[in-house]
Amino acid sequence: MNELLLDAQSISKSFGGVRALHDVSLSIRRGEIYGLIGPNGAGKTTFFNVLTGLYTADRGRFVFDGAPLNISAPDEVAAAGIARTFQNIRLFANMTALENVMVGRHLRTSAGVVGAVLRNRATREEEAAIAQRAHELLKYVGIHRHSNILARHLAYGDQRRLEIARALATEPKLLALDEPAAGMNATETGALKKLIEALRADGLTLLFIEHDVKLVMGLCDRVAVLDYGEKIAEDVPAEVQRDAKVIEAYLGGVVA
Amino acid sequence: MITDRRKALMGMVLIGVALALLPFLVGKGLGNSWVRVLDFALLYVMLALGLNIVVGFAGLLDLGYIAFYAVGAYLYALLASPHFGLHWPVWAVLPLGALVAGLFGVLLGAPTLRLRGDYLAIVTLGFGEIVRIFINNLNAPVNITNGPQGISQIDPVRIAGVPLSKTLEVFGIGFPSVYLYYYLFLALTLLIVFVSIRLEDSRIGRAWVAIREDEIAAKACGIDTRNVKLLAFAMGATFGGVAGGLFAGFQEFVSPESFGLMESIMVLCMVVLGGMGHIPGVILGGLLLAILPEALRHGAVPMQQAAFGRVLLDPESLRMLLFGLALIAVMLYRPAGLWPEARRKREFLAEKAK
Numbered sequence: 124m125n126e127l128l129l130d131a132q133s134i135s136k137s138f139g140g141v142r143a144l145h146d147v148s149l150s151i152r153r154g155e156i157y158g159l160i161g162p163n164g165a166g167k168t169t170f171f172n173v174l175t176g177l178y179t180a181d182r183g184r185f186v187f188d189g190a191p192l193n194i195s196a197p198d199e200v201a202a203a204g205i206a207r208t209f210q211n212i213r214l215f216a217n218m219t220a221l222e223n224v225m226v227g228r229h230l231r232t233s234a235g236v237v238g239a240v241l242r243n244r245a246t247r248e249e250e251a252a253i254a255q256r257a258h259e260l261l262k263y264v265g266i267h268r269h270s271n272i273l274a275r276h277l278a279y280g281d282q283r284r285l286e287i288a289r290a291l292a293t294e295p296k297l298l299a300l301d302e303p304a305a306g307m308n309a310t311e312t313g314a315l316k317k318l319i320e321a322l323r324a325d326g327l328t329l330l331f332i333e334h335d336v337k338l339v340m341g342l343c344d345r346v347a348v349l350d351y352g353e354k355i356a357e358d359v360p361a362e363v364q365r366d367a368k369v370i371e372a373y374l375g376g377v378v379a
Numbered sequence: 380m381i382t383d384r385r386k387a388l389m390g391m392v393l394i395g396v397a398l399a400l401l402p403f404l405v406g407k408g409l410g411n412s413w414v415r416v417l418d419f420a421l422l423y424v425m426l427a428l429g430l431n432i433v434v435g436f437a438g439l440l441d442l443g444y445i446a447f448y449a450v451g452a453y454l455y456a457l458l459a460s461p462h463f464g465l466h467w468p469v470w471a472v473l474p475l476g477a478l479v480a481g482l483f484g485v486l487l488g489a490p491t492l493r494l495r496g497d498y499l500a501i502v503t504l505g506f507g508e509i510v511r512i513f514i515n516n517l518n519a520p521v522n523i524t525n526g527p528q529g530i531s532q533i534d535p536v537r538i539a540g541v542p543l544s545k546t547l548e549v550f551g552i553g554f555p556s557v558y559l560y561y562y563l564f565l566a567l568t569l570l571i572v573f574v575s576i577r578l579e580d581s582r583i584g585r586a587w588v589a590i591r592e593d594e595i596a597a598k599a600c601g602i603d604t605r606n607v608k609l610l611a612f613a614m615g616a617t618f619g620g621v622a623g624g625l626f627a628g629f630q631e632f633v634s635p636e637s638f639g640l641m642e643s644i645m646v647l648c649m650v651v652l653g654g655m656g657h658i659p660g661v662i663l664g665g666l667l668l669a670i671l672p673e674a675l676r677h678g679a680v681p682m683q684q685a686a687f688g689r690v691l692l693d694p695e696s697l698r699m700l701l702f703g704l705a706l707i708a709v710m711l712y713r714p715a716g717l718w719p720e721a722r723r724k725r726e727f728l729a730e731k732a733k
Contacts (some may be wrong), residue, residue, distance in 0.1 A: 182435055202601055206599070214593070218585075230600065234581060240574050241580030290599075
């Protein structure tokens, strides 16, 4: 088995004249927590969007789980085993928490119109399995008591958790979190950190973008730093913190 | 538990008996022309339920929905009339009509997949008109649709050799044609309601609602939004095709006039007024908008004569006036529709509270 789960090779993406990503290569090993940091506008979210098929890269390619990743459509990326959450939470606001996670099971289930109308044994069993798995995932992220509440009415921290549960429902190998701690207070961030560690302990590989430097440094096995669309460092957190270029570009104010 | 089930069963039996007796009550009380109104109301309910899948569940605003009704109606007319000398039986024509309408749904849906909101509305509006204009003009060089004159002498629906266009005597009880069609339409409406309910509470139904709520998130969850949207268009169109075929057999005449933009708007109003995405609401919307205008047409003249001694407003213009006012009132005071889904009601209340 290949040690690398994701290998991004020379990814470039421009919007008009703006070089959002320039020749960015990074590689994520199986089972690690990989942080992607950088100042605002450094290209972190663009990288996420290219990886998950929302944008098409101008150049470069991804090798995922030993095979080139066809990034023509977001649903195919999800099918390949990459799930994501969004910086500005994107839940199905008027569906219940449970239904949100059940939608996440769409990819790994198969009932079609005929099954839905006839509701034969296979469909009934599949539906029961979907509901059961959704309940399990809600329990896992710790919001099971809110199963039947509309997503829009959940507290902010719980919405983040629900988004993670929905992503987990697609059975990803790599979970990409876009600023999961944004807007959270210290308690919520601490709980999130525990959840992420639990996910890794259960064998998931995680990629995440974060502004909270303390969280990144405390949690990640390795960190890549983007600045103006270019990767300026990739190493273990302790080394990255000492890197002169990183200090200049980003950490200066924080560490000094 | 058992009593609950028994209660539900009792309720269903009562509703069944009421629906079965309805044409006799209406026919004796108000006259058989009202049973005919009822027949049309059922056709509109089928259409509204079909459009509800596209607009209510999947959130795709379709302003050309009546095109599928037209496809179903014309397919029936072409395959069961002297126009081509074909007289296919109804059990062959109706499913075929549903299938062809479904194909048209995919065909017209495919180019709109990238469009949302206003843009989607404009394009579907255009498609609806294209279908009508095609039908209007496909009489030359080869006469396919007989153009604006329409197709007449269409075969009535026959079930087991019995034409529904004549009064049927069973055990001394006379069932006039409009009653027979009522039962046929009722059966198919119930079938469509059943299919709608089953679809709503399924993997596919959840995917539709997910697309309505947030298309990007739905994609990120691995939903192939292209296929799932096309499926919504196809299913909605199928219901329209069935209703269209029934319409042709019932009227025994079709012409392009019946499939104008106003009809699409009318069906959309039924869905929106009733309660988008909520099956009982949509049924209510369909019945109300099909029956109330007729009631007005019949009631306006005598009422004005009684009140003013003469007719001030002719019923047709009064109808549109009241219709417009009713639309405005409902949108102002019940923006989620007359009978919204509990979920949607909460959504609107939450919006208000902000």
